[in-house]
Amino acid sequence: MKPDRTSLTRLVAGNNGFAVDLYRQLSKAQGNLFCSPFSLSSALAMTFAGARGNTAGQMAQTLHFDLDDEALHAAFAQLQASLAAAQRPGQVQLALANSIWPQIGYPFLPEFLALLQRFYGVSITPVDYATATEAARQAINTWAEQHTAGKIKDLLEPGILDELTRLVLVNAIYFKGTWLYQFDPAHTAEARFWLTASEHVTAPLMQQTCRLPYAEVDDIQVLSLPYADDALSMVVLLPAREKGLAGLDALFTAERLDHWLLGLQEREVQVFLPRFKISSTLRLDATLQALGMTDAFDDMIADFSGMDGIPRWLYIAAAVQKAWVQVNEEGTEAAAATAVVMNFRCVSEPPPVFRADHPFVFLIMDHATRSILFCGRVVDPSGAE
Template structure:
């Protein structure tokens, strides 16, 4: 189970470094990670090798049963963390029972037969509605129009909802409008929360960053880490030099010092959506998006992934954090290269 966590963190850094945007980003790499891991249950040969390598699962034995253990271990009475996986299958599609049974067992999924062939738009709205319910209304319209069609044979989904309170809340009366400096040196006005407490903190001069740990709940088993570049250091430079080992070192609580600090944190809310196919291809997951993909563990009929859709939401305020994310992996049939030959034969 610990190896799965390490793999997810490695995947997180890979994805974050390859997202190119000029705005605030909210993303749950864990949601993307889980949805692709579910699809990889049916991958074989080179396709499976590529998926496991990009997801950093290649050296883990009995990978998929460990996900079931992980989902169970993440539950805690001090916060709400709901993880819901889904598998929607075209009712006429010959999906393998072995795939259905494996995904059901290891990812806590109840596969649902749907009618993509006759009512793809209705199925799209149905899936989006379920995702909206699973994320307490925070993720809407995960699958955009035209993301599924009558050709779609399956959609794999993951949805996550988190609600957690700080160990010690920021006093509401301390929140004021204050100046915040963007990476462009532009000054904007934000709602700035403020408190004086004992925090875990660390100044890493060789990397030009400071790290602050904000804990949740009385047990403090979950934290938010704020990584702030030193004055004069471009945050893009920090992101470019980011690697898994460095992130793990920066956020190692045993290397931090406790200090009484006055901390100012912006009160913020971010929503964002991405389609990470290009990122996944650049990382080496190329076969899955081609008709030559080998998902023979899903069906004897050839299939491949036509799209990966992801949305995320995060809100940070005086009480804590509310966040949600969802990912949808759309699977379609591969074109049959023998079909034109059969048509020519029949015409002859």
């Protein structure tokens, strides 16, 4: 079934809600941050296709999925097609790719694999985690690097995969766009960049004056910097210096963001923006659990029976993302890759119970020769004196 415009709108609203939740959770750590909420949503949507029961319910709530299953996956297909259509040769590159890497011979349900191929266009590459874990890791990493123009290397670090891994689902996204109004490098100059209201460092600030969508609301300056095709833009949210990011974070919700964007109006703006480059390596297990997706990571509770027909055999062992961005006078280049690693639950047998509460035979043996030196039996221990 094809999603209608309402389904696509609901999906985008949900994805943006998750993006804000993700940012708020990750921003609790110090320092620069860069991630791709869309890449994570896409990888987890493929994983969600195999979730059932409470596992699926928690994932839907965390990811803000409020469509029925087929409408959801169809909407993702439409969204990815729409984003791919935004490419403009020489101006904007926007490439998306999905892949899955199942364990050779593991009985994944044909309908699960067919759904991922139909709606997410996945490539399916069986690998052998059981006996060739490192070769599987290298193959997945090579795919991610190839689909991000070489920007994302070593997506999966050693130790993330093991002999119990049964499936890895990967999303890759690459973007490169030139500004509609490029900055003149001759106008870039070293200037103070305030870390706090009283502390600063020196950074190269690009500058220009032109007509741009701009708003001032809630003590926040909102600026939209369009790329060359005017279909994509970078939105910069700048809080008042004395309030800092804490003031912005206190207000930042998906609904408030919509309100800020609705207030944008074109006007002449003098823009100062630093050149910057950020790379991030994110292990997202704890982040997703903090957002409410707990069952999916619990090997005793997780239900991904939609993948293999067997409840509580598969669980998410790791969710990782690497992201990279560079902003300069010409434009922006960014890439991210996300991997969701599904492991097979190691079913530990309970310890055997040796309860000698009935007649038994016993032997006394020599270890070296295995000679039976004594033997006997106990029928009634109360009379065995």
